[in-house]
Structures are given as structure tokens and as C-alpha cells.
Amino acid sequence: MKILVAIKQVPDTATQVKISGDPKAIETSGITWIISPYDEFAVEEALRIKEKRGQGDVVAVSLGPDRVKEALRSALAMGADRAVHVNDPALAGADTLLTARALAAVVKQESPALVICGRQAIDDDMGAVGAQLAELLGWPCASWIMEETVDADAKTVRVGRQVEGGLEVFDLPLPAVLSAQKGLNEPRYPTLKGIMGAKKKEIKDVKAADLALGDAAPQLTVTTLEALPPRPPGRIIQGEVKDAVKELVRALREDAKVI
Amino acid sequence: MAGALWCVVEDDRKGMPKKVMAEALGEAARLGGPVEAVWLTDKADDAGLQQLGEWGATKVWLLQHEGLAPYRGEVWAPVVADLAAKETPKAILAPVTSRQREFMARLAARLGVGLAADSVALALEGDRLVATRPVYAGKLLSKVTWAKQPWLATLRPNVFRPAEVQAGRSAQVERPPVTLPAAQMKLVERREEVSTGLPELTEAEIVLSGGRGMKGPENYVILEELGGVVGAAVGASRAAVDAGWRPHRFQIGQTGRTISPKLYMGFGVSGAIQHLAGMRTSKVIVAVNKDPEAPIFKIADYGIVADLFEVVPEMTTEFKRLLEK
Ligand SMILES: Cc1cc2nc3c(=O)[nH]c(=O)nc-3n(C[C@H](O)[C@H](O)[C@H](O)COP(=O)(O)OP(=O)(O)OC[C@H]3O[C@@H](n4cnc5c(N)ncnc54)[C@H](O)[C@@H]3O)c2cc1C
Ligand SMILES: Nc1ncnc2c1ncn2[C@@H]1O[C@H](COP(=O)(O)O)[C@@H](O)[C@H]1O
Numbered sequence: 001m002k003i004l005v006a007i008k009q010v011p012d013t014a015t016q017v018k019i020s021g022d023p024k025a026i027e028t029s030g031i032t033w034i035i036s037p038y039d040e041f042a043v044e045e046a047l048r049i050k051e052k053r054g055q056g057d058v059v060a061v062s063l064g065p066d067r068v069k070e071a072l073r074s075a076l077a078m079g080a081d082r083a084v085h086v087n088d089p090a091l092a093g094a095d096t097l098l099t100a101r102a103l104a105a106v107v108k109q110e111s112p113a114l115v116i117c118g119r120q121a122i123d124d125d126m127g128a129v130g131a132q133l134a135e136l137l138g139w140p141c142a143s144w145i146m147e148e149t150v151d152a153d154a155k156t157v158r159v160g161r162q163v164e165g166g167l168e169v170f171d172l173p174l175p176a177v178l179s180a181q182k183g184l185n186e187p188r189y190p191t192l193k194g195i196m197g198a199k200k201k202e203i204k205d206v207k208a209a210d211l212a213l214g215d216a217a218p219q220l221t222v223t224t225l226e227a228l229p230p231r232p233p234g235r236i237i238q239g240e241v242k243d244a245v246k247e248l249v250r251a252l253r254e255d256a257k258v259i
Numbered sequence: 260m261a262g263a264l265w266c267v268v269e270d271d272r273k274g275m276p277k278k279v280m281a282e283a284l285g286e287a288a289r290l291g292g293p294v295e296a297v298w299l300t301d302k303a304d305d306a307g308l309q310q311l312g313e314w315g316a317t318k319v320w321l322l323q324h325e326g327l328a329p330y331r332g333e334v335w336a337p338v339v340a341d342l343a344a345k346e347t348p349k350a351i352l353a354p355v356t357s358r359q360r361e362f363m364a365r366l367a368a369r370l371g372v373g374l375a376a377d378s379v380a381l382a383l384e385g386d387r388l389v390a391t392r393p394v395y396a397g398k399l400l401s402k403v404t405w406a407k408q409p410w411l412a413t414l415r416p417n418v419f420r421p422a423e424v425q426a427g428r429s430a431q432v433e434r435p436p437v438t439l440p441a442a443q444m445k446l447v448e449r450r451e452e453v454s455t456g457l458p459e460l461t462e463a464e465i466v467l468s469g470g471r472g473m474k475g476p477e478n479y480v481i482l483e484e485l486g487g488v489v490g491a492a493v494g495a496s497r498a499a500v501d502a503g504w505r506p507h508r509f510q511i512g513q514t515g516r517t518i519s520p521k522l523y524m525g526f527g528v529s530g531a532i533q534h535l536a537g538m539r540t541s542k543v544i545v546a547v548n549k550d551p552e553a554p555i556f557k558i559a560d561y562g563i564v565a566d567l568f569e570v571v572p573e574m575t576t577e578f579k580r581l582l583e584k
Contacts, residue, residue, distance in 0.1 A: 013513060013533050017395045026395070037514055097368055122513055122536075124394055124401075126376045128364035131332060135368035140333050140443040143361040146507075158447065162508065163357045164459055168329060169447040182514040183507040219406045220373030223389065226400045228539075236551075236562045244563050245573040248545065249581055251561060256543045258522040259465070259489060259578070 001154045002057045003046040004112040005080065006103055006130070007039040009064055009071035010123040023224045035071045038118025040078075040187040041180035046116050047079045048185065049150055057081050059110055063091060063102050069203060076198035077190030083201070084110070088208040095218035096124075100132035105211035107137060113154055115177045119144055130179035140172045144181040150174070260318070261346065263295045265409075267339070267353035267362070268311070272328065274304035276311055278421075279354035279462065283414055284314040285422030287352060290383055293317055296430065297342070297351075299335055301328035312430035314422040319430045320346075324437040330358040331444045336365040338437060343370060343409060350388060350410040352381075355517075356461070363413050373405045375412040377517065379540060388412075396513055396536035416461055417519040418540060452508070455483065455493070460509065463492035466520045468511055468538070470496035472527015472548065472567055476504035481568075482526065485575045488582065494518070496528050512537035526567040530555025547571075 011017055012032040020027040035043070043060065050056035060075035062068045063086040072083040086102050094102070107115060115134075120127030127143070134141030146167060147160040157174060160167045162181050190198070208216055237244045237251075252259045264287035269277045276298070287294040296316040298307075300323055311319050322338055343351065351366070353359040355377050367374035375390035379400075382389050388410045394401045460466065467482045473495075482493045495505040497512055511518055513536040523541035528534060530546070530553055538544070539558060546559035547570045556562045563570055 011395065013396045013536070017398050019399065026399070095373055096364070097371070097373065100368060122396065125392070126364075126374070127360050128367070128374055128376055131361045131364035132368035134332070135336060135365040140331075141361070141365070142444070144357055160450075161357075164461070166452050167450040169450065170331075171445045171447055173443050181507075182510070217406065218373070219367075219371065220375060220403050221406070223402045223404050225394070226402065228398070228400060231544075231558055232560070234544075234556065234559045234562055236556065236564060241563075241565050241569045241573055244565065245570060245577050248561055248563060249574065249577045252522065252543070252545070253581060256522075256560065258543045259581075 001049070001053060001114070001150070002059065002110065002112040003049060004059045004061055004107060004110055004115045005039070005042045005046045005075065006115065006117045007043065007060055007062050007071055007075055008036045008118070008121040008123070009033050009062060009068045010036045010121055013122060019225045019227065024222045026225065033067060033070065035074055036118050036121045036123070038120060038122070038180050038182065041182065041184045042116040042118050043075050043078050043080060044185045044187040045148060045180055049114070053150070059084060059112065061103060061106050062086070063094065063099055065092070072203055073198050074190065076201045077194040078188060079194060081201065083203040084206055085203050086206045086211070090208045090216050093218050093221065095220040096126045096128040097132055097220070098216060098218050100129050100136055101213055102208070102211055103129070103133050104136040105213060106206065107133070113174045114150070114157065115175070117177065117179045119179050119181050130177050134177035137177070139176050141177040142170055142172060143179040145178050146181055146183050148178060148184070260293060260295070263293045263346070263348045264290055265295050265297050265348040265351045266316070267351065267359060268296050268298040268300070269354050269356050269359055270298070270300055270307065274300070274302045275307045277462070279356070279416045280311065281314045281421035282416065282419040283352050283354050284311070284316055286381060286414060286419045288315045288422060290350070290381060295320060295348070297339060298322065299327045299338065301325045308432055309429055312428050313424050313426060315425065316430040319432050321432055321434050322437050323434065324439060326439045326442065327437070329446050329449070330362070331442055332362050332365040333444060334439055334442050335362050336369045337440050339366055340369040342435060348409050350408070350412070353413050355413045355415050359413055363411055367411045370409065372407060372409060372411055375403050377415050378412045379415050379418045381412060393540065396532055397539045415517065415519050415540065417464065417521065457483065457486045458490065458492045460492045460494050460511070460516050461518055464520050465489050465491035465522045466494055466511070466518055466524070467491050468494045468496065468523065468525045468528055469499060470525065470528030471498040471502070473499060473504065479505065481571045485571055485578070488575055488578045496534050525555055526571060528555055529553045530558065
């Protein structure tokens, strides 16, 4: 069974992000890049499906500039078999839909039985690409999955999808798209052997032209990035606990008027 | 009608629209309307239709069919896309919920238009719409705009001012014929969570959050007690969730839920950037922590530097006294 995992490389949340000279973009120097955490759950789940079945092919796909190779290399070190790198300056301003269109073209070339994405990429926090990919392919899709089992003959997948107030369990015929929620699994760390082995694995470079995307204009564009408006300075309420609590409750009631 | 602002209805699956709809409808009215609701459901209460009218919808497109429940994106997207192709709305808005987030993404792909997910502000600039969205763990705000209509956006709950209720006002109800594509997904079961009796985390106006400082799962009862008094949901930090003290659905932050309540109160939460990502758009933030250097105090409106085990019971008593008055 072939499984495709879509991974996005994003700034580590702990690194500081600054707006660059171009107010539409962040300063990219000095940033530590990581695989978006939800995408690690996706890679881990694909590897587990393969291991459980005793065979399979896990292909990691990422769209982005040269630096993205490093993220693909990490996925290969975790255990993915191959990688596809969609690397084209023409796609630099891709929105979620254009990203999904590029990924859909890769899916058509690879024809996997299952695509696993992350719930959302933690840089743009859109949470859209997985569902958009499914729509473009005409496949069913389940987002925010917490559990998953592919049946013995790889015809359907049963998933538990997190919704308000509970979990909805669905059967989806394959091929299908899933998006991973935290809680699905604990991603493994690459072993030394995995890291060494990853160096020999294939990363295929793909250009926009190879994907026959036609019009590559994004539908949604960033006009500006802005710093957060500063929050008014806070107030530490001093004194004995009893008095401090009394004052806090009064302030929430009378000054902030939130209770 | 052509050029209308549509709001996709999030309901309680029992025939009533949820309270977040007042926010979407209110925002659509502020953007100049005309405001219309689109409701996909297997059952709609008359009271629910009335409610949408009182929240400002002039028209409700009621797409009622048993095949529309449970929600499946593959079924919903073509139904709304077909109607949108006929009616040419200017914008389609929906509150952020687990299903609307997925549905709106699918719909955007089907219509070939942009989607601004989890927006915290919308504004018309000339003849284009500009959405503001938190990005990079909420460290920056991104302003985005669309190449063409309809403009699709999902709205973060508790951020947009709800519509004033206009009692007695009702919406015109349109019931277009509904043709469903064959569904591929089959619902096996729905596992309901054991109800805590407290509001849902993402919908609550007040959220109490317990971090590693809670010391163990058994201590969350004191937060639940306080929650019961003030009508708050009780969430947790990832440290508490990873320790197994609380189920994942209660996690607040980048890899948990994003919340934006009127009042957030953190107890024994240090305020790591990933936690802040999930709650920094809260209106008022209160922090209770033993450590005066805890980063959460940097964004807190009110702070108490003390042992939470002394503060929480005191707060419960004090709020009880206040609210009984
Ligand atoms: C990729 C990634 C994603 C993440 N996603 C999330 C996320 O979604 N949500 C999240 O919360 N975290 C997330 N984290 C983890 C985050 O970095 C922090 O580790 C976590 O938020 C810390 O939780 P905490 O504040 O409860 O614990 P700690 O940082 O250990 O803080 C505990 C605090 O409690 C105080 N305290 C202790 N005892 C008492 C007492 N008796 N009274 C009062 N105060 C007391 C201490 O002074 C301390 O400040 C993520 C991390 C990574 C790397
Ligand atoms: N540039 C990209 N390359 C590969 N996969 C991506 C890319 N952007 C988004 N994805 C996938 O889509 C998911 C949702 O992303 P988003 O809609 O941007 O929040 C991510 O978790 C990835 O699995």
C-alpha cells in the first residue's frame, strides 16, 4: 500500500519571527526550521500503517524552497522510503489552494491509496490544504483524526475524528485524505541508522511545469504582516491572598466588566 | 440574492443554530449585508429559523435532507457550491468549528476561490475585503485579501461582536431542492464525551486553565468547582495533558484548541509561547502563579503571585458571594 504524507517546513515556534523589509514576509535568516508538528504525526502514522501491514511505500512530499530538503531528509530518517520536493520559485507565494493543486498533481502521478496531512501548518494556521486536496481529487476526507485503522485488504480506513463534544467514527473507502490531530500517536525520533540511511534515499525534484498547473496565481494573498497591538500593561495585585482575591474579583466585575 | 453575504449555520444537531451564529450574522451586517443564512441540516426547528431572523438574516436558504447529517464535506461542498453558482453571493462566512473549518476549505477548492481561515477581523477596503488572521503562533497578524468573489472566511468564536437580537423579526425561508451526490463516507458511531456539565472549551465565555502547577489530576476538581460557580470551561496546558491529567480535548494552545474567551484565568501555567498561541486573543487574562518571573505575567491583565491552592478556594468563595447577590 502506498501512502503519501504532505509535510510543511515551518519556523520552530520557539524562534522569534520578525517582519522583513518586505512587509508581506518574515525575516528568514536566523530561523530554526522544523517539520510542522502535526505533519510529524502524519509521518508517524504512515510508518505505523506500513509496519503493521509488513509492506508498503511511504512517500513524503513537500512544497517549498531549497531549505525544505532538510525537512524531507528528516522524514526519510524517520523511515519514509522516498520524497518528492516541489521546488519552483513560481510557487513561492502559494496559498492553500495552489499548494493543494500542486499536491493533487503529485498525487495523480504517484497514485497512493492514502494521503495523510497535518491538521494545520503552524505557520499560517489555515488547516485547509488537506480538505482542499481531497476536494480537487474528488476523494473523501476526514480531518482531525485521533485514531485510524486500515482494513486488511486496504479497501477502507476507519477513523475517529475529533468534533465538539465527542468523536465521530467513519468508514472511508480508499483512496482518501486524512489530517492528523495531536493524540493520534507519538512521533518517533530518527535513529542514527535512519539518519545514515536517509542520505541514500531518493528526493525527486519537481517543477511547476512537471505538474501542468497552468495558471499558478494564488487566490488569497497577504497584503501586510503586522506586529500584535501591545496589550495594556497588566497589574499584579499585591497583598494577602484573601485581600488580593477580593480585589481581583472586584476589578473583574467593575473595571473589566467580564463577570 | 446576488451580492449577499452568506453565513453558513453551525447548529446543535438538534434543530437550533448555535450562539456563535449571532457573531457571524452580526459581522455580515456590519459589512453592509444583505445578510443571508445557509443552513444544511436534517432537521430545523421553526424556533431556529426565527432565531436566525432575529439575529439579522433577511433570508434563510434551508437545505434540509436526511443525507446532510452527519456532516460530510464531500456531500456539503457540492450542495453549497451549486447554490452559490446560482445565487452568486459576495462572501460566505462561517464560525470556526471542527466541521466548518473542513467544509469551508473544501468549498473554497470547489469554487476555486481563496479562504481566510480563523479570521479575527474583517474590513471592506474600497471594493475588496481584507481579513486579519493571527499567524506564527499568534506572534504576528497577517492581512489577506482575495483575487475574486465569493470571499470565503471562517471567524474565530468570541471575537466578533454578536448581532443585537431584533425580537419578532423573521427571515424569509427558501427551500431550494436538494440533490445530494452519493456519499462515500459512512458514519459508524458517535462517541459522546462524558459531559462535565461545564460549557464547551471553544464556546465558553470564561475559561479556567490548569497547568503543571496543578500537581495532579485529582486537583482539577477545585477548578471545576470554580467553573461551576462562574459558568466556565476548564482547560489545561500541554504539560498537564501529556502527564495524562486531562484528555487531549482540553488542551489549550498551538497543538490543542484555540480559544478567545472574555476571560481566561491560568493557574499554575507558565505561559509558554505555544500555550499563548491558543489563548492570546482572550479579552481579559488573569494569571495565578507562584513564580513572579513566569512569562504569563507579561500578557496578563491581572496577576496574583501566590500558591494556586490558596487562591482557587478563595476565589470560589468570593465569586459565590458576588454572584449570589
Ligand atoms: C511543538 C510544540 C507544541 C506545543 N503545544 C502546546 C500547546 O498546544 N499547549 C501548551 O500548553 N503547551 C504546548 N507546548 C508545550 C509548552 O512549550 C510548555 O512546555 C507547556 O505549555 C508548559 O505547561 P505548563 O505551563 O503547565 O508547565 P510549566 O512550564 O512547568 O509551568 C508550571 C507553572 O506552574 C507554576 N506553579 C507550580 N506550582 C504552583 C502552585 N502551587 N501555585 C501556583 N503556581 C504554581 C510554576 O511556577 C510554573 O510557572 C508545545 C511545545 C512544543 C515544542
Ligand atoms: N507547502 C506544503 N508542502 C507540503 N504539504 C503542505 C504544505 N502546506 C501545507 N501542507 C499540508 O497541509 C496541512 C495543512 O496545512 P495548512 O492548510 O497550510 O494549515 C499541513 O499540515 C501539511 O500536511
